[in-house]
Amino acid sequence: MRNKIITAQQAVDLIPDGATIMMGGFVGCGSALSVIDALSKSGKGHFHTIHNDSSKMNGPDGDEYYSWAKMIHNGQIEGYIGSHLGTNPEAVEKWASGELKVDLVPQGSLAEMIRAGGAGLGGVITPTGVGTLVEDSPLVRGKVNYDGKDYLVMKPLRADVALIGAYKVDKLGNVWYKGSAQNFNRVMATAADIVIVEAEHLVEVGEIEPENVMTPGILVDYIVVREGK
């Protein structure tokens, strides 16, 4: 069996400048904290990122900028696709000043667009966003009417790299998430060319019962055990 275990720094080495990166997590909760921390110190940038929100200040891990809020602060992100910036005033300022290019989509559409990207679907047909500014988004393919109801056709999303935050992972990459921390992680683990799981605990194969595997290990290319958090 191939050894998937690498360090946070080795994970950063896999991510080139300008990469499109999906990051699972919700206001930082459930994100790959040590890989993102190492990435924020790497000097790399021009990233295009996909994550639900802009995270926040004063993380529960004790860091001043929580999770990808560090990358926003450092100006490493050029373009962002997500649903919400309001938890991080700095992100809103950077959007307003034009420093951060933002494409907002509704949160449920975002989840399905990523799912579609990972599941081989050509788009998502959703009633959400009809009659709103979302209709003008470059991520909308068009508007259709089926059975008398209007829908927007949203593009599928994929990324070069997905950074997944987990509680437990076995050595094959099978994942179990704790609490509400699964959020966007499960869909993102299906929708990137390189999938890196950072987990709080590494366990032996078989310790996570097959019925309880939430992301199958076949989707996972690399494993990082959380460092210094």
Place this chain on the structure above:
Amino acid sequence: MEKSLIKPFIAKRVAQEFTDGMVVNLGIGLPVLCTSFLPEGIHVTVHSELGIVGQGPAPDEANADPMHIVDAGGSPSSIVAGGAFTDSAESFGLIRGGHVDAVVLGGLEVDQEGGLANWIIPGKRMPGMGGAMDLLVGAKKVIVAMEHTAKGNPKILKKCRLPYTAINCVNMIVTEMGVMDVTPEGIVLREYNPEFTVEQIQAATEAELIISPDLKPMA
């Protein structure tokens, strides 16, 4: 009405719309207060769009697990016995699929065609829509809970001037002045706060109110 009393007053009235066993999603701020005013014997399941079915109250510091359980605003949260965690795709499937009975949200503007604006004031306040657009489109009943005016200016309009969060979505509006239903004919005032006259309520409303023949005081 005294400012500090307005939010609990509105939340208490909204809570009367809940029936036993309902699945409800409550926006941040005023809407989450509703669970404090549930009528005797009424139990609801609170859905939180980041993936909690059966959300519990905000925990004290000793019981908080902010690395693993947060609410839709990113603050520590909890789950009740019998609850379930889902991922984001399934959570929004529950919303759009009509499995959430009611959503209670605040509003910046509501119009007589049931349009709601609450996600952006271009150039001024730009947090993003988060899950609001899906909730408005998917929930079976949409209740807007908000103060009737903003700095004296009407928020219930003929047509929203701010960008829409969703069109044709609002079923009911509860403010400190009254309870209104959004119908195909327009906005029907069906309950009023006796601290105000119907004329005062209309004067604080841009949309033309249809006065229900069964108009009664807010209980």
